[in-house]
Amino acid sequence: MNNQQIPMPDQPTNVIFTGVAGTGKTHRLLEIQKRYDESVDTSWDSWRVQQVSHYGWCEIVCAVLLLEDRLMTVPEMMRHPLVADKAAVNKRNENINQTLWVQLNKHAHPESVTVNSTQRSANYYFDKTQTSQWFLLDDVKDILRDRLSELLALYEGQGREYYTQKFVVSRSCLVSFHQSYGYDEFVEGIRPRINPQTGQMQYEIQQGAFLELCAKASNDPNHRYAMLIDEINRANTSQVFGELISVIEASKRAGGSTPMSVRLAYSGRPFIVPSNVDIYATMNTQDRSLVTLDTAFRRRFDFITCYPDSSVLTAVKDESGNSVNLAALMQALNQRMLTLFGAEAQLGHAYFMDINDIAQLAKRLYRQIIPQIIEYIKHGAAPSQIGTLLAQVLYGGGDNEGLSANSEGLSLLKSNLDTKSQQDSYLGVSGISGISGINSASQSTTSAILGLSSDFVSVATESAIDSTSVYFTAKPYQLLYASYLSTQEL
Secondary structure (H helix, E strand, C coil), rough: CCCCCCCCCCCCCEEEEEEECCHHHHHHHHHHHHCCEEEECCHHHHHCCCCHHHCHHHHHHHHHHHHCCCCCHHHHCCCCCHHHHHHHCCCCCCHHHHHHHHHHHHCCCCCCCCCCCCCCCCCCEEEEECCCCEEECHHHHHHHHHHHHHHHHHHHHCHHHCCCCCCEEECEEEECCCCCCCCCHEEEHHHEEEECCCEEEEEEEEEEEHHHHHHHHHHCCCCCCCCHHHHHHHHHHHHHHHHHHHHHHHHHCCCCCCCCCCEEECCHHHEECCCCCCEEEEECCCCCCCCCCHHHHCCCCCEEEEEHHHHHHCCCCHHHHCEHHHHHHHHHHHHHHHHHHHHCCCCCHHHHCCCCCCHHHHHHHHHHHHHHHHHEEEEEEEEHHHHHHHHHHHHCECCCCCCCHHHHHHHHHHCCCHHHHHHHHHHCCEEEEEECCCCCCHHHHHHHHHHHCCCHHHHHCCCCCCCCCCCHHHHHHHHHHHHHHHHHHC
């Protein structure tokens, strides 16, 4: 692609890729994700430790008691390989016994006669004997064994059977914003969960996607991490980011020139964005239903425009070897859309990709390209102008190409559909054929454009196909860009 490539940064980076639909913005996010995620060769032990990183200390203690299936003291738990692996993940070699004590006491049965802790969680799994030997409650064993089955398999011997020499170390998180996406999903929020002991619903504060990524980045300062946001302007970004808008700037990050922390809304804990977290997003500039980014948010990002890229397009040939130049087709349509409606009306190259034959081209024109053009015309023109403007977009005309509408080209969509309802159904407007103000010349053009040739429709919809149809040859489609190419040669 001719869009410039973004190098792997060595400083905090916030970038938004903008452009019309189909210009490869999401594709760029996925390519960026590959650079942050890493496929590595590793040993069995390293791989097992990596999997342990996904579990909290309470789950680790539960897994140890399930694996041993006996009474255990805290010193005995500390010597277990699973606890050692968890400590290695967290880069800790001190106070592990204290961590285990906290989890055991916190999640002890509320009616225990041997545990005196007042800091009890609503989720309880443990109890202990008078001799300080801990055990799992019988009524939670099956639930925990099912929930922790993958972790247990790593230490029961079966894990090696699923082990492969290569695995991906994920240092990215990809989310898609939408109108219902909010602060709770992105930063932190109160979410319901079912208590496995009581079956009752309870609520707890949980980290959102961005905070989870930042936690991983903080524990791994030698690598860069990426937050990837598709369609960032589909949500209310100021609401989603909340107080984080103030601290995502490079200078406000940890280690920046003016580091700044904020107090999170639900947990109340202070938070600062790590310097090794980069934010990439996409923004569709064409869809009028999207939310506008406010100035304060825009100031914190670099904007890179993604343009329609004809270099990625090829040609398709008919059975006689005649070619349809898809790059020229896109350029012709976009030049006319640009002249008539501005840059935001252009078609992205994705509309013209993965077309392997003439029938596929007809289908793409009928089902995607022409409806997209009509939809844009409808937003900026009176109903009486739609037919004329569509003719200009498809076949040229006007001062931009120095030609009147290509009369031979108009025959591509020559009307064989006479009924008003058929025409109106395609356009999505009412009473086009009877609208006043259409003069005799434009009426003829409108009639030719609004009703699609039944032969063309048959090829495009794969219904009642006549293999000898002219629409299986390159010529009708070449006419879509013929007048454009003639002006390029002048």
